[in-house]
Amino acid sequence: MDAFFFLSVSVSVSPSSFSLLFLLFLTTFHVSIADPNKDTDTHFTSCAPFHCGNLTNISYPFWTDHLHRPSYCGFGDEGYELKCMPNQPPVLTLSSQEFQVLYLNASHGLLTIQRLDLTTCPGEISITSAFNYSETAENVTLLYGCRSTGLQSNQSFYCTRGGREEFPVLVKDEENECGEKVEIPVGAKAFDDLMNGFPAVNETLLEPFYMKYFAYEQYCEQCMDSGGRCGSNQSIPAAFACYCPDGPHQIHCHHVSGTLALLFFFFFYF
Ligand SMILES: *[C@@H]1O[C@H](CO)[C@@H](O)[C@H](O)[C@H]1NC(C)=O
Ligand SMILES: *[C@@H]1O[C@H](CO)[C@@H](O)[C@H](O)[C@H]1NC(C)=O
Ligand SMILES: *[C@@H]1O[C@H](CO)[C@@H](O)[C@H](O)[C@H]1NC(C)=O
Ligand SMILES: *[C@@H]1O[C@H](CO)[C@@H](O)[C@H](O)[C@H]1NC(C)=O
Ligand SMILES: *[C@@H]1O[C@H](CO)[C@@H](O)[C@H](O)[C@H]1NC(C)=O
Ligand SMILES: *[C@@H]1O[C@H](CO)[C@@H](O)[C@H](O)[C@H]1NC(C)=O
Ligand SMILES: *[C@@H]1O[C@H](CO)[C@@H](O)[C@H](O)[C@H]1NC(C)=O
Ligand SMILES: *[C@@H]1O[C@H](CO)[C@@H](O)[C@H](O)[C@H]1NC(C)=O
Numbered sequence: 001m002d003a004f005f006f007l008s009v010s011v012s013v014s015p016s017s018f019s020l021l022f023l024l025f026l027t028t029f030h031v032s033i034a035d036p037n038k039d040t041d042t043h044f045t046s047c048a049p050f051h052c053g054n055l056t057n058i059s060y061p062f063w064t065d066h067l068h069r070p071s072y073c074g075f076g077d078e079g080y081e082l083k084c085m086p087n088q089p090p091v092l093t094l095s096s097q098e099f100q101v102l103y104l105n106a107s108h109g110l111l112t113i114q115r116l117d118l119t120t121c122p123g124e125i126s127i128t129s130a131f132n133y134s135e136t137a138e139n140v141t142l143l144y145g146c147r148s149t150g151l152q153s154n155q156s157f158y159c160t161r162g163g164r165e166e167f168p169v170l171v172k173d174e175e176n177e178c179g180e181k182v183e184i185p186v187g188a189k190a191f192d193d194l195m196n197g198f199p200a201v202n203e204t205l206l207e208p209f210y211m212k213y214f215a216y217e218q219y220c221e222q223c224m225d226s227g228g229r230c231g232s233n234q235s236i237p238a239a240f241a242c243y244c245p246d247g248p249h250q251i252h253c254h255h256v257s258g259t260l261a262l263l264f265f266f267f268f269y270f
Contacts, residue, residue: 043243047073047229052084053091055104060230061130061215062104064090073229075215076237077130091116094211095125102208109217110134114208121159121166122184122205134210138191139183140201142168146179157202170194170201185209216240219251226252 049059050067063074064082074080082090082101089100092113097120103112115122121144127133144161146169155170171181172195186194187209194204220230223242228249233239244253 040245041243041247043070043072043231043241043248044229044245046070047231047243052082053086053088055090055101058082058090058104059106060220061213071232071237072234072241073231073243075130076232077128077215079128079131079213080215089114094131095123097123097125109213111211111213112208113211115206118157118159118202118205121161121168122182123161124183125185125211130214132212132214133185134212136188136210137185138188140186140191140194140204141171142182142184142201143171143179144168144182155201157200185211222252223249228253 046069047060049057050064050069052058052062052064052067060073061075061077061080062082063069063071063080064084065071066082066084071081079092079094082092084090089102091098092101093099094113098116099113100116101111101113104110105112122142125131125133144166146167156167159166159168168182169179184205186204187207190204190207190209193199194201216230219240219242223230223240226242226244228242228244231241231243231248233241240251242249242252246253
């Protein structure tokens with residue numbers, strides 16, 4: 001592509017023998033860099049999109065140990081590691097809680113997740129630089145450790161927390177002051193239904209909801225647009241890396257031929 005572009009430019013500007021030489025140089029150089037049949041870097045091949053459970057075409061920032069996929073293909077945050085099981089949704093861990101991943105909307109960084117069950121009491125999900133609530137998530141407030149007050153209701157359920165059986169109570173207003181208040185994300189629709197009294201809180205907490213995820217999305221876009229695959233730096237897992245057919249780069253694949261060509265073009269013609 002680059003070479004063709006420069007062919008037309010060179011010829012129209014000055015169809016001299018120098019242009020032809022210049023062009024020959026470009027073409028040779030371009031092909032030697034971009035030839036996909038030359039040995040492709042292993043980082044690039046290892047980080048191809050993967051299937052995990054019943055989801056297909058997953059890539060950075062997600063990764064998994066289960067498919068011999070190196071962690072440098074993902075982003076260092078624990079939340080991005082997926083557990084894959086045949087024909088089941090992948091499972092990820094956020095703030096020490098396991099969630100099924102029902103859907104990934106990679107272009108908008110949206111993750112549809114669902115609690116597996118309530119045997120382990122649901123807890124807060126920490127907002128980090130990697131995960132945040134989506135616009136359609138709301139907090140349900142549960143009170144833990146309030147059993148003695150006799151606040152028994154149909155808006156509760158049994159679960160285990162720190163080895164103790166709990167009977168958390170839904171808080172709709174600020175009146176209840178006993179125990180520990182814990183804010184738990186649920187989908188906005190499920191939240192509205194809950195506030196209207198139906199269904200019960202145990203059902204609401206098992207409804208899917210969206211979380212937002214971030215991982216160098218601007219760098220990753222540049223990397224993919226340049227033909228690379230996103231990943232993290234092997235020596236500094238928190239840093240971004242762009243794995244290209246010709247080897248690792250920091251943010252995007254270098255199109256050496258194009259850059260050099262431009263430099264040469266300006267050098268010789270102006
Ligand atoms: C796979 O995902 C990438 C990036 O998320 C996207 O560009 C591509 O179109 C997807 N391919 C298929 C076959 O869905
Ligand atoms: C994966 O399985 C879950 C549970 O069976 C289902 O809700 C989800 O829609 C499935 N995802 C796909 C992409 O088939
Ligand atoms: C991704 O999410 C956006 C914003 O909610 C939505 O408009 C878009 O249709 C979704 N894309 C896919 C492929 O689900
Ligand atoms: C999380 O989202 C909220 C609301 O959209 C926003 O105010 C906040 O700055 C975000 N936090 C981070 C760490 O991105
Ligand atoms: C939900 O609660 C968390 C933890 O207390 C808080 O950081 C977050 O801002 C709340 N989000 C919403 C949408 O209310
Ligand atoms: C929720 O609790 C009610 C009793 O309050 C029970 O009948 C129902 O089966 C529970 N649902 C789930 C999903 O545990
Ligand atoms: C919970 O109990 C209240 C009153 O005791 C009742 O009005 C409400 O419908 C019940 N909610 C559910 C989900 O069973
Ligand atoms: C990884 O980080 C080191 C140290 O900063 C740097 O020298 C190297 O170029 C980086 N590698 C990639 C692929 O970005």
